[in-house]
Amino acid sequence: MDEDERGLRRELAVTLLGELERLTDALVADIHAHSPLYASGRPVSRADLRVTCRRNVELALKDLGGLREAGCRIEAAAAETGRLRAEQGMPLATVLKAYRRGGRVIWQAMADRMRDRSPAEQRMVGDMAGAVWETIDRYSSVMADTYRITTLELQHREDSRRGALFEALLDGRGGDPAVAAAAADALGVPRRGRYAVVVVAQDPAAPADPAPALEAVGLWSFWRPRGERLAGLVRLGAAGTDAGTGAGAGKDPGTGAAGTEALAKVLRRDLGRAAGISPPFEELTLADQGLRLAVRALGTLPPGGAEVAELDERLVHAVLGADRELAERLVVRHLDGVLRSGAERKVLLETLRVWLDTGCSASRTADRLYCHRNTVLNRIGRVAELTGRPAESGEARLGWALALRVLELARR
Template structure:
């Protein structure tokens, strides 16, 4: 009596009974033919074996379902092993190409096991083997797609977590948490800078060109973090290199920026950040430049005490409020030039493009309005500071 042909589902079921042995074989194949698994050393052997076991089981179940066995695996569980593998390998930072290569190796192992089982039993219909080959590779492709989808989703989540963690470390640095040695070491390790050393901070408005490479070309290592409206840069630079860094920033940055003086160690980064913010604030409205705090100390002092700066303006320049705005602007510009030229009438006339007699008349007008004696050099310091403050503070009555 002739035995009935063997069904495809029966063939798949017999191979599925040997999944533990197949998982052992697949682990060996992956380690031999996909050497990144061995070199990267991020996937423990027991983890790899479990993944091989679960995915081989699901692939065989899905092949059986394609062959007509609808009850072999519920729809909501069909790709659970593939998705779990994708999530796990993304978390382990295993490259996706290597993960998908392992799935192709697994698909080949399944097909070879099915062929070996069919050859051992002559009842298998050769025509059904053709269908079986199509089902196997369709399932492997579909499963691989699920792996990739889960991998990319987890990768995106990890990037967000990394970005949030990095942003939190930066905020901690810029607000003084590096005074805690444990935090300082963690920040140094994550950002890739030494705990000790000489640092400066740059604060640059968004929209600047790339300047990390130009800084590196003059020997200045820098790391940057985007914030709400600015980018903060931590520059590993000593006092001698600060001038070179400033020159690079001025040549590369097309937006308003501020640069601190140097501080020692990550513990001083919050101080440097405050200095950089203060330096950036000294740039007059409408100007685009990189301001170095070391060159703007008087302005920085005024901005640090805006109430005192306002009082100084009113004390020395307040009487000019009674003068119409257009004339007041001419008088202030003339006074500024006169102070900057060391009280030179001729120098002031050249700077403001008028006759020296006009300069003299304007200076007398200022003396008349304010009650100041401009020949008294003791008042020059306060006048100069008051003028600087009038440029820096928000537009007020002197504008």
């Protein structure tokens, strides 16, 4: 750039700086005319936009005119604008469009002043136009970089806040109304709704992520690792519907089967991990109870498998597994004689299990085991003899059924 062009730029910049208020008003009006979002005044008010536009036009003119320290101040101002607009939630594309409108207004003002210039000065117009857009591009680039970095920082901060409030719910601090309200707001869900907690057995080498599969069927969820498990809060469908499908379930919405069957179906199909599901609950403040019950449900499953346990479908298993000492005592009390019967043990236990599962029907048990009805009766009689309990007794049948469940859990 020769001395003549440098002098012309400085002259134009000084002249236009004298018209700074008019140019600022023109730019604000131009941005409003081309951006419905800016024109709405939300999230950027007209006063906020005018302050930013005035500063930007002033710095851009000083930069074009070669006035002192303008370049460094432009980058600082651009960074500040990028940070502010990211915090306000203004889309980056909309902000960049506003910068382009600013370049247009500045260039139009300079071009108007060049119309009556000499031919030699008018030959400099092309270079001056390039200088205007170089300034706008540099300004836009710094602003956009800062905007993106701020967005990442805000997202990380929000993720941390959401995670902390989620942990507060699971730790039982949701009883504080302020915590419950903040958690609902951060997670974007109502305090009252239909929820369940899910606990998944984690493989550290291949951590599970159930969220995409659940989202695909319309189930919102939020997940965080807790030790060797993954804990999730799932918002279920409306009461009386099969969540994710909209089909009427026709079941009591308070039961686990009705409230969590769609959730369990998706987890069984797509998760590939053992998982426990709590019964549905209707207040976020009950998330800690949901966590405890989901852990109890998971505890009824064998390690390393991929089954999904709904607690309400495995209450007996959960109760029997809660106290190992009492469970073992139950087995000794009701099946000790059979367990010590040597070669008979296996066939007697299998026959007893099928007989109880078929409603104590000798005929149906015989069909299932491919033997004669009298053989079944003889084996059940032998169980009664070894345990000292009559087969006709409801108390005996209950004890045998529970003891068999304990043996099943022990095998798992």
